[in-house]
Each structure stands twice: as C-alpha cells, then as structure tokens.
Amino acid sequence: MDGNETSSFEDPALGQLKGFDPAQPSCKQPLAISPLLEIVCERPRRSAIMVDFDGTISWIVDDPASARPVAGARESLLRLAEKFGMVAVVSGRSVSFLLDQLGFVDEITNLVIVGSHGAERWTRARGVEVIASDGEWAGVIAGIDARAREELGDAVVVENKVLGLTFHWRQGPAMERVAVDLAERLASEHGLMLQRGHMCVELRPGSSPDKGDAVSGLIRLRLRADLSESGAEPSREIESAVFVGDDIGDLAAFQALDRIAARTGLHPVKVAVGGPEVPPALLAAADMVVDAPTGVMELLGLFLDC
C-alpha cells in the first residue's frame, strides 16, 4: 500500500462520510435503511443489485482457484432475485468458474452472471453468451500464458480467462516486482491493457470491456422479458442500481452508474467493501462502505428484509 492509500484511510472526514471507521474497519454499527437505500427498498422490482465475487461475496484466498462464496451468499442471491428486478454477479472471473461456484444453472431466476469483466454473460434463458471477443488475443494468449508460467514459476498463479490473463502473487509476495515487470513487458509488446488488483495484475486487450461496460449492458437488459424463459413479461425500467465491489476494477462500475444517473436519473448506490486492501479511489467514489464479506451479507440481508 503506498502513501496515497494510507492517507485516504486516515482521512477522518472520509470515514465519517462513509460510515467507516479507519481505525477499526471491522467494527461498525449495524446497517440500517438510510435515505440512500430507501428507494431501492421501496421499488424492488425496479431496482438492480449487482455484486462482485472475489473479496465481496467470497473471502480473498491465496489460491484464486479455491475462492468460494461465503455461507449464505448463494441463497441470498437467489432470494433477492425473486424480489428485485435484477440481481447480477459481475466479476473478472470466467462465467464457467462463477457458475461452478454459484451453481445457478438449474435455478429459475432472473439472476445474471457476468464474467471476464463483461466479455461473457450467463442467463438461464440464454445460457452463456460471449458479448465481446478478440481474435488477435486468442492468437497470442497461448504464447503469453506459457511464457508467464515459465518466467514466474510456481509462486505466481497464472489464471487464463476468456479475454484476460491474470498473475496472482498472494502465495509468493516476493514475486510482485517480477510479475509486474513481466506484465508490463507483455502489455507493451502486445499492446495489451494492464490493470492492477489485490496482489495481482491482469492483462487484457485494450478493446475488451470493463465492469463499467458490464454494468451499462446490464442496465440496458430488458430485465424480466429478456431474462425469463418465456419472455412473456413486459420489460421494466431500472430506477435504482446497487453495485458492491472491493477492487480497482469495480471503480469502472461505480463510474458507469454515475454516468447513467446523470443521463437518466437512475438512483445509484455505490458500495465499497472496506478492508486493508481497498483502493482509496474506490473508497472515495463510494456512497457507503461495508466490511468484507460479512458486511456484504448484512447488506444483502437488509435488502431481503426491507
């Protein structure tokens, strides 16, 4: 964590504004329905609840392949989907990984799984759809993957995604510089976009979507008409949208909500998941901060009960 991140944590005004005590990030008052959340609760059928996966409804773990949703997360999402206009998991992970962990395939719900930062999407009605693809990327990914595994060794996990390659060094923190250096070289050589995350760095084609694109696409979905199997129900407009995330990639989702709000009057609720690794830019852009992942579960429970 650099100096800027530390200074944001220690900003007492910021902590007060967000209801987040920088000195005791895990000790908070119980969540309650505030004016910020009232609109979401008053018209749930016209509200969208969108959550990130890693660090939001799952604990951050050393081996990214072993990340699992916390107890109750899956059930909460299913119940929320019965009540709200849209419920979505929006992650940088592949849709196949998310479906394996969340197991929504056989459920009749209006849940949406968005993977690879928006490059692919799953709904029960339509199955997995590739929203964005890049033929050039498909051509270079194998070479980059092999080179990364050879240069980085076992201490860095190389995760191959549909439209991205992520280097995770949580199991070998001393490898951070090596991993970042290699990512920077590969980004430069292949014209790829580089994005830092929690003890990881991701390479994606510059043309690939981000979570802002994912959120914009979700808001444009004709909700139940598109998500239900029959397509018989009329479309509904989203009037309020909640996004919960913990990492810098989620900032694009927050910004997308703000852009849509300015254009359409949407009521955005941007929730940062607090903790020692939360990027200060995400914290600064958030309307409220909750703990990970217990506070997220508390927030989802609040939406279920309101």
Ligand SMILES: [Mg+2]
């Ligand atoms: Mg995350």
